[in-house]
Amino acid sequence: MTERGLGMLARPSLYSGEPLAAIIEHYTSAALLHAVADQHRLGRRLLVATTNLDTQETHIWDMGAIALSAQEPGNEHQALALFRTIMTASASVPGIFPPIPIADGNTSEIHADGGVNVPFLLLPEALVQWQINQPSLMPGKIFIIINAPMAPRNNQLSGGAVAIMGRSFDSLSRANLRMHVAMATAFAHRHHVQLRYAALPSDLDTDPLDFEAARMAGLFDLGVARYTDLTQGLSDAPLAESVP
Structure with missing residues (x-):
């Protein structure tokens, strides 16, 4: 070296x-x-x-x-x-x-x-397995907006060490998101609480270091659209549901 x-x-x-x-x-x-x-x-x-x-x-x-x-x-x-x-x-x-x-x-x-440690904040880590026994402490609805893709993305990897490290970090991040959503879903099911979540499309090209104004505005508009989808039809939504 x-x-x-x-x-x-x-x-x-x-x-x-x-x-x-x-x-x-x-x-x-x-x-x-x-x-x-x-x-x-x-x-x-x-x-x-x-x-x-x-x-x-x-x-x-x-x-x-x-x-x-x-x-x-x-x-x-x-x-x-x-x-x-x-x-x-x-x-x-x-x-x-x-x-x-x-x-x-x-x-x-x-x-x-x-x-x-935590891709989104729902509960302190020590309380994820917590069983709520007091009705007054029971949450009503849980909404999670994830500002990153969560599903795996299948595309050809090319490049050297930097590209490999970047893809590995991206894979780790997405797997971590899926694990925490599963934990949050289990918490919601255990307490019969409605949980809905939305994430960025898996095929969306994202660069966490790109702060160009037009790109930020586009991501914001996408987030608003996802939020609108997330909050519609709540009475008929299951305990845990994703927004496609």
């Missing part, structure tokens, strides 16, 4: 995390935190998951509570910085973007994309 190759192995990621952090800083304003705090007061919850690489555990952040704390005198700057840091960490795919240190008291923990 060349010296250049060894140097790449020593780097924390293929790409710098500064552009990602800059995008999040641009769109995460004080006004956004006020809006999140207002919805938090109404009982809605915005939860974001990151993966603590030090402990290999999923960390669930109550972003509404953080936004609400920004309205405490003298705490706006600190709360906004933490909000942005968590959002950046939750989008920092290991190997692609560097992990993000988050202070916890006198120590600092390294956090990365929550999808390392």
Whole structure:
């Protein structure tokens, strides 16, 4: 292996995390935190998951509570910085973007994309096998929108090591999604709760590093269409159903 190759192995990621952090800083304003705090007061919850690489555990952040704390005198700057840091960490795919240190008291923990452990957040991992015995705690309906393809895709692989690693990661991600959907479905069946989910088409060409505005708008429109399909005909839907 060349010296250049060894140097790449020593780097924390293929790409710098500064552009990602800059995008999040641009769109995460004080006004956004006020809006999140207002919805938090109404009982809605915005939860974001990151993966603590030090402990290999999923960390669930109550972003509404953080936004609400920004309205405490003298705490706006600190709360906004933490909000942005968590959002950046939750989008920092290991190997692609560097992990993000988050202070916890006198120590600092390294956090990365929550999808390392959980591709979507339904319940804390320890509660997946939980049997709810109190009717007041029983969920009504569960909707899952997956912003990635889930079904396997059959197309010829060509290229070198990078292409092979990319295809392997894609295969692993899709298998992980299917496993977590199966776990969520089992939870819903066990509690007689309606669950519906939608994912991107399996043959859709997706590039997680392509943030071009037109492409993002197209994916957003596709998500809106999938959401509309997901929420139609609820009274006749089975306990678990996918949107094709």
